[in-house]
Amino acid sequence: MNVVLFGPPGAGKGTQAERLAAKFAFLHLSSGDVLRAERKSGTELGARVAGYMDSGALVPDEIIVEVILARVLKADSKAGVLLDGFPRTLPQARQLDEALVGAGSRLDLVLSIVVPDELIVERITGRRMCPSTGKIYHVKYLPPKQAGICDETGEELIQRKDDTEEVVKQRLAAYHEQTEPLEVYYRQQGLLVEVDGTRDIGAVAQDMGAIVERHLGRENS
Ligand code: ADP
Ligand code: ADP
Numbered sequence: 056m057n058v059v060l061f062g063p064p065g066a067g068k069g070t071q072a073e074r075l076a077a078k079f080a081f082l083h084l085s086s087g088d089v090l091r092a093e094r095k096s097g098t099e100l101g102a103r104v105a106g107y108m109d110s111g112a113l114v115p116d117e118i119i120v121e122v123i124l125a126r127v128l129k130a131d132s133k134a135g136v137l138l139d140g141f142p143r144t145l146p147q148a149r150q151l152d153e154a155l156v157g158a159g160s161r162l163d164l165v166l167s168i169v170v171p172d173e174l175i176v177e178r179i180t181g182r183r184m185c186p187s188t189g190k191i192y193h194v195k196y197l198p199p200k201q202a203g204i205c206d207e208t209g210e211e212l213i214q215r216k217d218d219t220e221e222v223v224k225q226r227l228a229a230y231h232e233q234t235e236p237l238e239v240y241y242r243q244q245g246l247l248v249e250v251d252g253t254r255d256i257g258a259v260a261q262d263m264g265a266i267v268e269r270h271l272g273r274e275n276s
Contacts, residue, residue, distance in 0.1 A: 056135040062168035065179040072139040082132035084142035111225025165241040168252035183212040
């Protein structure tokens with residue numbers, strides 16, 4: 056079963072992906088994590104995407120499509136892939152569909168985490184991340200046991216360079232202009248299921264888990 060997590064920046068896609076992947080053994084593919092890893096390794100691709108990411112703009116479709124589809128197609132997971140942050144434009148969505156169909160597979164579910172813009176700035180400016188594993192915390196809503204330190208690795212948490220109020224505004228604008236139209240695309244295909252993402256992390260996780268269970272039940276019946 057292949058699932059796309061959809062929603063604005065800061066909606067909780069990465070947070071929920073971590074939980075769903077642990078529960079259902081999905082391969083979690085985060086486009087943002089993939090790009091950040093390229094930058095950290097100092098690759099040519101990393102250098103090409105840096106300016107876009109730091110200003111809050113989407114990177115060009117042809118770059119991200121190539122990088123992500125290669126990983127989707129070589130994914131070695133019986134459970135399926137869980138895409139987080141991709142697709143973000145209509146051309147990306149169409150190319151994902153084509154690639155999956157070409158591989159004898161398909162997209163089964165799009166889980167849309169609905170959170171209004173008013174809540175996004177606080178979520179994003181309070182986000183902290185483990186520099187080596189990418190594990191996500193929040194200073195208020197999901198604090199580590201010891202302030203500023205990753206529970207799992209003991210490393211000092213970092214704040215993403217694009218997680219400032221100013222850049223968030225750009226990212227939200229990009230979301231409304233370029234990504235939101237995908238909702239209609241997926242709704243028309245009957246794939247979109249909405250989840251109220253304003254509740255606490257556990258409540259949202261429970262809902263999302265139940266939706267995936269229901270879909271798996273249908274597939275197996
Ligand atoms: P996205 O991947 O959609 O950008 P994240 O999963 O990184 O979003 O979440 C953004 C920030 O908000 C993180 O700091 C995370 O801990 C926090 N967060 C996620 N879900 C919730 C929630 N339901 N309530 C409060 N904070 C949340
Ligand atoms: P968010 O917390 O906003 O969901 P991500 O970690 O998913 O952030 O993405 C960070 C940045 O990486 C985006 O602002 C964008 O520049 C780039 N990016 C990630 N995924 C895509 C994509 N599918 N298409 C274009 N750009 C992307």
